[in-house]
Amino acid sequence: MSVSQTISHAVGILKxxxxxxxxxxxxxxxxxxxxxxxYCLVTGLAFWSPYMFWLADLFGGGPTAxxxxxxxxxxxVVSVLWMFRVWRDDMRxxxxxxxxxxxxxxxxxxxxxxLPPIWRFNYGQKLFFWxxxxxxxxxxxxGLILWxxxxxxxxxxxxxxxxxxxxxxxxxxxxxxxxIHVYMGTAMVRGGFTSIxxxxxxxxxxxxxxxxxxxxxxxxxxx
Amino acid sequence: MSQAILQxxxxxxxxxxxxxxxxxxxxxxxxxxDTTTCIGCKACEVACLEWNGYPFTDTTFNxxxxxxxxxxxxxxxxxxxxxxxxxxxxxxxxxxxxxxxHCADPGCLAACPADGAIVQYHNGIxxxxxxxxxGCQYCVTGCPFxxxxxxxxxxxxxxxxxxxxxxxxxxxxxxxxxxPTGCLHFGTKDDMTILAExxxxxxxxxxxxxxxxxxxPPGVGGTxxxxxxxxxxNPEAYGGLPRDPRIPWVVRLWKGPAKWIGNLAMxxxxxxxTLHYLRYGPKTVRDRNGRGDQP
Numbered sequence: 001m002s003v004s005q006t007i008s009h010a011v012g013i014l015k016x017x018x019x020x021x022x023x024x025x026x027x028x029x030x031x032x033x034x035x036x037x038x039y040c041l042v043t044g045l046a047f048w049s050p051y052m053f054w055l056a057d058l059f060g061g062g063p064t065a066x067x068x069x070x071x072x073x074x075x076x077v078v079s080v081l082w083m084f085r086v087w088r089d090d091m092r093x094x095x096x097x098x099x100x101x102x103x104x105x106x107x108x109x110x111x112x113x114x115l116p117p118i119w120r121f122n123y124g125q126k127l128f129f130w131x132x133x134x135x136x137x138x139x140x141x142x143g144l145i146l147w148x149x150x151x152x153x154x155x156x157x158x159x160x161x162x163x164x165x166x167x168x169x170x171x172x173x174x175x176x177x178x179x180i181h182v183y184m185g186t187a188m189v190r191g192g193f194t195s196i197x198x199x200x201x202x203x204x205x206x207x208x209x210x211x212x213x214x215x216x217x218x219x220x221x222x223x
Numbered sequence: 224m225s226q227a228i229l230q231x232x233x234x235x236x237x238x239x240x241x242x243x244x245x246x247x248x249x250x251x252x253x254x255x256x257d258t259t260t261c262i263g264c265k266a267c268e269v270a271c272l273e274w275n276g277y278p279f280t281d282t283t284f285n286x287x288x289x290x291x292x293x294x295x296x297x298x299x300x301x302x303x304x305x306x307x308x309x310x311x312x313x314x315x316x317x318x319x320x321x322x323x324x325h326c327a328d329p330g331c332l333a334a335c336p337a338d339g340a341i342v343q344y345h346n347g348i349x350x351x352x353x354x355x356x357x358g359c360q361y362c363v364t365g366c367p368f369x370x371x372x373x374x375x376x377x378x379x380x381x382x383x384x385x386x387x388x389x390x391x392x393x394x395x396x397x398x399x400x401x402x403p404t405g406c407l408h409f410g411t412k413d414d415m416t417i418l419a420e421x422x423x424x425x426x427x428x429x430x431x432x433x434x435x436x437x438x439x440p441p442g443v444g445g446t447x448x449x450x451x452x453x454x455x456x457n458p459e460a461y462g463g464l465p466r467d468p469r470i471p472w473v474v475r476l477w478k479g480p481a482k483w484i485g486n487l488a489m490x491x492x493x494x495x496x497t498l499h500y501l502r503y504g505p506k507t508v509r510d511r512n513g514r515g516d517q518p
Contacts, residue, residue: 047336047359049482050238062337062357063378110503149363150373154463160364161473168477172485176492183496190505204508 011120018200019217021120029082030196036076037178043069044171070147073139080136087129090120096212097123117211124184128177135174142166229344229391235335251347251412252390254399255419256320257451258461259426259435260406263288263302263318270401271300271322274386289462294321296372299383300398303462315453319461320398320407323370323383325349325447330470331382333478334365347412347447348387353379367443367468385447415449422451442469 013020022030043065046056056065099116100107101123106114121129145152145163152159185192191205206214234241268290272279277297282290289304305317329349332341340355341362351362351371358378362371371380386396394400399409408418419437426435436455439445450464458464 047357047361049486050236050336050338053236053238053336053338056357062355066357066359067378108499108503110506112506146360146364149360154369157364157369157471161471164361164364164477165473168481168485172488175489179489179492179496183500187496187500188505190507202508208508209506 014203014217015200017203019203019206019214020199021195021201021206022199024199026086027196027199029079029086033076033079033083036072036079037174039072040069040076041175041178048168048171070143073143077136077140080133083129084133087121091126091129093123093126094119097126112208117215118213119216120210120213122209124180128181131177132174135170135177138166138170139174142170229346229348229387231342232345233329233332233343234339235332235341236338238338246345252385252447253347253410253412253415254325254385254396254448255408255410255415255451256448257406257408257419257422258317258319259422259430259432259451259453260404261302261318261320262404262406263304263316264403265290265302266401266403267320267398267407268298268300268302270397271383272298274389274397275299275384288316288318294370294372294382296374296379296381299323299381305460305462307460317453317461319450319464321462322398322448323349323385324368324443324468325383325385326367326468327444327446328470330365330367330443330474331362331371332365333470334361334474335359336361344387346390348385348390349447350384350387351380351382353377353381356380365470365474367465367470412445412447419449419451426451426453438464440465440468442467 011020011023011026039059042055043059045052046054046062046065047069053062056062059065059068096116096118100118103115104123106112107122107124142163142165145160146167149160149163152163185196189209191201195201195205203214203218206217230243230246231241232244269279280291280295280298283292285292287304287306288302290301291298294301300320300322303319303321305319307315307317309315325348327347329341329343331351332343332349335341336359337355337357340352340357341349342352343349356379358373358380360371360373360380362380363373371382373380386394386398389396395409399407408415410418416437416439419439423435423437426432432453434454434456436452438450438452438455438458450458450461452458452461452464454460458466
């Protein structure tokens, strides 16, 4: 990626000193994915361990939770694929991100002034996006096997076992990413949570966390 | 099927120890199926339907003596037929009564996540409790014999109960009751093993079946249904009886070490971000004068 990134949608509009960071449709989609993921996470944990089976009671009991888990899982995957359609260019990992990644220790220690400037998303956000995208695809494919195991012929039963292994692995990897994502979006990066609800960030926030994107916005360009 | 008639030894998806698991009361029950005297009459299939209250279903004729290709959620007992050609060119019509094997170490129960949906009674019968079943079909994946079958209307899984309701009140299973040739026997595991070994010896010494023996696979801890086979070295010939059935290692891993590795990883993930917050706190945006700024 050369000097600037081309972003086709309407983020970056300045209004009363605040910048639109996420459009309404991006926010709706984020929360569709978030809520369906949380549903699948909680019900999935119920099926994962007998010590967490009580979690199914939060969603109407075991049979009800088992009925809706795959359907809401499909909604989650569709939502993530929509994100891919909208954010694929923004999420491409560039040289700017690799420089930022080298300095990630500063980010972890809240020494943000020592970090190289970046565009709309940082390396961690991009990594989260790709983990969730590939995780969602793997969860869907393996989930279909778990949904309809009897449709796998008996002599191909290794596919059933592969399905279980893949579903568990993908779930655990996305849970790890999810824990970090929720922590950063709510507790660590102040302003992040309101931005994904109301869509806006302050100019100071944009300048501190996404300097190149901020400068582009300030030059009067959208994106 | 039936609850609280028999003492329970193991419970699926159960957190913590099983109440009453250590009682020593019942004998292990066992069904003995002598494939060498089965004539494939299907009386046991009919008796199974009648006792369990399921209607007769359409049969599939495919030029064999087998009623249908596979057991179904409401057809738990199926005589598997194989026209087997021996080395000398002669034919054997092999008949094997296929149903739940009631493993001592049941893969269905190991895989099941629902508390109490699968139980193993003290007499060794493995029984599905449909009122606790959540319809996830993990048992289908866990079973090494391809026995549990899913009813997609009720979202419940069914299989042979070894007539737990009859056995609990001192009756033999319906299939045993109906067998006209006496190829089916029912009793304690010890008695059935002795009977089976005696029959296998007879086959070896008097009938020329040198490889005759008893099928009681150790990979699943032995089974509550044992077979006498003309040839124990080739169980696959009997309608696909697995040579060395075991709970799939993926299922073992999934329900064993993976559980604890996964739980620890999730736990330390949450602990990790909490510690990070306590050590470094939030990222607050500061303005040019160094004052904290609300986002």
